[in-house]
Amino acid sequence: MWTEAETGILVSEMKKAYPAPECALNFGNVFQLLIAVVLSAQTTDKQVNVVTPDLFRDYPDAASLAAEKPEVIEEYIRRIGMYKTKAGNIVAAAKIISEEWNGEIPESFDELIKLPGVGRKTANVVLAVGYGVPAIPVDTHVFRVSNRIGIVNEKDVLKTEYGLMNKLPRETWIDMHHALIWHGRLVCKARKPECESCPLTGICVHYNNTNT
Numbered sequence: 039m040w041t042e043a044e045t046g047i048l049v050s051e052m053k054k055a056y057p058a059p060e061c062a063l064n065f066g067n068v069f070q071l072l073i074a075v076v077l078s079a080q081t082t083d084k085q086v087n088v089v090t091p092d093l094f095r096d097y098p099d100a101a102s103l104a105a106e107k108p109e110v111i112e113e114y115i116r117r118i119g120m121y122k123t124k125a126g127n128i129v130a131a132a133k134i135i136s137e138e139w140n141g142e143i144p145e146s147f148d149e150l151i152k153l154p155g156v157g158r159k160t161a162n163v164v165l166a167v168g169y170g171v172p173a174i175p176v177d178t179h180v181f182r183v184s185n186r187i188g189i190v191n192e193k194d195v196l197k198t199e200y201g202l203m204n205k206l207p208r209e210t211w212i213d214m215h216h217a218l219i220w221h222g223r224l225v226c227k228a229r230k231p232e233c234e235s236c237p238l239t240g241i242c243v244h245y246n247n248t249n250t
């Protein structure tokens with residue numbers, strides 16, 4: 039049974055390991071953040087950062103993107119997965135943002151998830167990273183690492199998100215979300231976690247189950 043003391047150790051070790059954790063996507067404003075997160079589905083942030091400089095140079099805001107044909111946008115993002123669907127989604131989302139929100143990104147979960155290509159995780163990233171609203175977007179890293187460590191023991195992302203919200207102090211949600219992502223990328227890797235260089239061996243359920 040995961041304890042409050044273990045949560046305290048997890049938060050403090052993550053703070054030490056990742057003192058200023060940040061989003062790995064490059065963006066200049068909340069609109070660009072939203073577009074970058076939509077583009078990042080099923081692909082890496084690194085790949086997205088390769089295509090967004092040209093895209094954001096030529097389409098820096100919702101109005102300019104809304105006025106473009108998806109086929110033209112496809113050429114900008116061709117290097118990332120599902121580029122046709124994503125091009126259609128971001129142009130359609132830009133139209134709604136431009137026409138219904140005067141170019142501003144809504145600061146509301148319920149409104150964000152109405153936008154094409156925007157699901158629960160994307161909406162939470164926009165709220166947390168773009169507006170500083172406490173949220174825990176659960177991506178593949180957050181899901182894997184938090185279930186391995188044992189702070190939650192869930193089979194799906196929604197239950198993992200609720201479990202983390204329940205266990206972690208609200209003021210840590212945004213930083214812990216970033217820290218868990220970085221920990222998943224750098225140490226607790228999908229195929230082979232590098233437990234020998236991990237500060238969480240004392241509390242990690244996966245480690246303790248496989249090293250007893």
Ligand code: SF4
Pocket residue numbers: 183186187225226227231232233236237238239242243244245
């Ligand atoms: S001890 Fe190993 S399995 Fe546990 S969090 Fe660290 S790297 Fe991941």
